[in-house]
Amino acid sequence: MSPRKIVLRFNTSISDKPIISRLVKDYDLEVNIIKANVNPLKEGTMVLEITGEKLDKGIKYLRDLGVQVEALTQDIIRDEDKCVMCGACTAICPTGALYIERPSMEVKFNSDNCVVCLLCVKICPFKAMEVKI
Ligand code: SF4
Ligand code: SF4
Structure with a gap:
């Protein structure tokens, strides 16, 4: 499966959660953080290159947490x-x-x-x- 580039946008309540390590450990995904802007006082943004068999489940985990996940097409x-x-x-x-x-x-x-x-x-x-x- 070829890597996909996605953009994550999340509010301050997510900023201190270990979402990347959960994606790696629980969903067996390979995650490359291309860009990140995480500040506990502001909305956060990350651009990831991500791949793995359980990618759909990992994205569902993020969305269930309230993270906006979009394909990086822009x-x-x-x-x-x-x-x-x-x-x-x-x-x-x-x-x-x-x-x-x-x-x-x-x-x-x-x-x-x-x-x-x-x-x-x-x-x-x-x-x-x-x-x-
Ligand atoms: S250049 Fe514009 S789109 Fe890019 S991070 Fe800054 S404000 Fe956001
Ligand atoms: S014109 Fe627009 S892009 Fe240029 S400095 Fe002003 S706000 Fe920024």
Whole structure:
């Protein structure tokens, strides 16, 4: 079975639960954490590459806990022509994928740190952050 990429979104009540070790031990899954943003005070996001015979059962376990599980079919891109470097997105990006570089004060986007939470897509006043499917 080839690995699948999935995005997990969960609230603060899940953040301190050992969900990854349960997937490995109880469901015999191979889990590669590609990106993670886990803060006990905020909503968490993880991007996983996951494989194993009991994958469906593992996903059901997550959903029963209240974790949102979606296939990773999206990528975030920035339209450089639309971005005016206002910096609004840097305040809400949970992983620092969008950040202000000093001293130039340019807003940079490091897609390697993006966990596809979509917050910047919703907040950007100029619609510069886009979902690429
Ligand atoms: S909120 Fe939009 S316009 Fe402002 S810096 Fe971020 S991507 Fe650019
Ligand atoms: S979707 Fe936007 S806000 Fe969310 S991690 Fe990626 S760059 Fe940051």
